[in-house]
Amino acid sequence: MLRQKLGSVTNLLRRTVPRASMMTMGTIAEVTRCTRLRCFNGLMQFNHDNMTGVALAADLANIAAAGTPTCDDVQQLLVTHQIRRPDVTTTSRAEILAWGLRLHAVFAQADTVRRCGELNELLTCSATRLYLTSHDGLRPHLHFVRDDDNLVHRLMAVTAGGLALFLVYSEGLRLGQCARATCSKVFVDTSRNGRRAYCSSRCGNHDAVERHRNKHHRPRHC
Known part of the structure; x- marks a missing residue:
C-alpha cells in the first residue's frame, strides 16, 4: 500500500x-522504502522517537502494579526518564499510579485488536492534540500536550501517545506481560526476533528449571 x-x-x-x-x-521514496523494511523485517529500529513514551509507560505500569511506592519512588523513576519538572505530590502520586494500572492493561492484552481498544480509551482522555516543540535545544519533535501543562497530564499524554506511535511501528506487537505465573511485570520487546516472553532472564530461568523438574518428577503408572 x-x-x-x-x-x-x-x-x-x-x-x-x-x-x-x-x-x-x-x-x-527510496529512503521511505528502506525505513519501512528496517522497521518490519525483524530489524525494527528503536530510537528516541518511538521509545521515550513506551519505555516510561512500561515502568509506570510496573511500579503501579508492584504495591505502594512512595512519592520519592515515583519521582526518582521520572527523573530517570528525564521528565521535566518531576515534583510528585501526594495527590499527583495517586493519579500517576492509577494511570499506571491503566497502562498495565494495554501491555497485558495478548490480542492486538483488544490492545488497540484499550489504548484508544487512554488516548481519548490524554493525547487529544499535537504540538510541535523544540525545547531544551532539541530538534523539532512532537508532543501530545502543551509544555506548560501539569505533571500528570504530561505523563498521561507522553505515555499514551508514545504507545500509539510504537504500536504503529511494531504492527501492534512487541508489548507483553511476563509469562511466569507469579510475575505481573510488563515489558517492551526490543529483541531481534520479537518473541520475548519474560520480563527478565531470572523469570525465564525460573520457568525453565520448573519445567525441567516437572518433566523428571512425573509419577510413573504401572
Missing part, C-alpha cells in the same frame, strides 16, 4: 515537477 501511494505521488510529480527535481523525489 505504501509503495502504491509513493508510486502515485511520484507519477503525479513527474508530470508537474521539472526533471531535475525528480532525483530528490526518488531519494525520498
Whole structure:
C-alpha cells in the first residue's frame, strides 16, 4: 500500500515537477522504502522517537502494579526518564499510579485488536492534540500536550501517545506481560526476533528449571 501511494505521488510529480527535481523525489521514496523494511523485517529500529513514551509507560505500569511506592519512588523513576519538572505530590502520586494500572492493561492484552481498544480509551482522555516543540535545544519533535501543562497530564499524554506511535511501528506487537505465573511485570520487546516472553532472564530461568523438574518428577503408572 505504501509503495502504491509513493508510486502515485511520484507519477503525479513527474508530470508537474521539472526533471531535475525528480532525483530528490526518488531519494525520498527510496529512503521511505528502506525505513519501512528496517522497521518490519525483524530489524525494527528503536530510537528516541518511538521509545521515550513506551519505555516510561512500561515502568509506570510496573511500579503501579508492584504495591505502594512512595512519592520519592515515583519521582526518582521520572527523573530517570528525564521528565521535566518531576515534583510528585501526594495527590499527583495517586493519579500517576492509577494511570499506571491503566497502562498495565494495554501491555497485558495478548490480542492486538483488544490492545488497540484499550489504548484508544487512554488516548481519548490524554493525547487529544499535537504540538510541535523544540525545547531544551532539541530538534523539532512532537508532543501530545502543551509544555506548560501539569505533571500528570504530561505523563498521561507522553505515555499514551508514545504507545500509539510504537504500536504503529511494531504492527501492534512487541508489548507483553511476563509469562511466569507469579510475575505481573510488563515489558517492551526490543529483541531481534520479537518473541520475548519474560520480563527478565531470572523469570525465564525460573520457568525453565520448573519445567525441567516437572518433566523428571512425573509419577510413573504401572
